[in-house]
Amino acid sequence: MIEISTSSTTTTLLVAGDLDLAEREQFPEVTARVVGLRRQLLVIDMCRVTFMDSTGAAFLISLADAGRRRGGATVLRGAADRDLFVLEICGALELFRIDADHHCELGAELPSAPEGAPAPA
Numbered sequence: 152m153i154e155i156s157t158s159s160t161t162t163t164l165l166v167a168g169d170l171d172l173a174e175r176e177q178f179p180e181v182t183a184r185v186v187g188l189r190r191q192l193l194v195i196d197m198c199r200v201t202f203m204d205s206t207g208a209a210f211l212i213s214l215a216d217a218g219r220r221r222g223g224a225t226v227l228r229g230a231a232d233r234d235l236f237v238l239e240i241c242g243a244l245e246l247f248r249i250d251a252d253h254h255c256e257l258g259a260e261l262p263s264a265p266e267g268a269p270a271p272a
Contacts, residue, residue, distance in 0.1 A: 152166075152168055153165070153167075153181050155184060155185065155188075157188055157190060160190055160191055161190055161193070162190040163193075163194045163196060164185065164193070164194070164196065165196045166197055166199065166200050169202045169207075170197075170200055170202070170203040170206075170207030170210065170211075171203060171206055172204060172206040175206050178210045178213075182213055182214060186217050191218075191221075191223040192226065193215070193223065193224070193225045193226070194225075194226045194228055195211060195225065195227050196228045196229055197228065197231070198228070198229030198255035198256075199255075200230075200231070200234060203234045204237070205241065208237045208241050209241070211238065211243075212241065212243045215243070215247055216246060219246060224248055225248065226248045226249075227248070227250065228250040229250070
């Protein structure tokens, strides 16, 4: 799932689940919408990404490249080391600014188990 939100200067993509070959059908539409918004800063929130392959990396690279051609910047927020490794292997990590100060707050959004119930494995 990919959600798009905007402010006057920033477009934010919230990515959840897998960013891979199985999700590629939505990439052209998302790319067109993001490019059409013409914001200087694109923030890609990857806190909820569970897996990314080279297809997902190519999608992120195309977004960063489109922004760079317009003089903009792309920030990766909450990217796991495994995702950064995929982008590095693709030779594209330098296209992104990495938000190293961001700390994902997924724990606050997960439902808690009823009192006395066993913890999930």
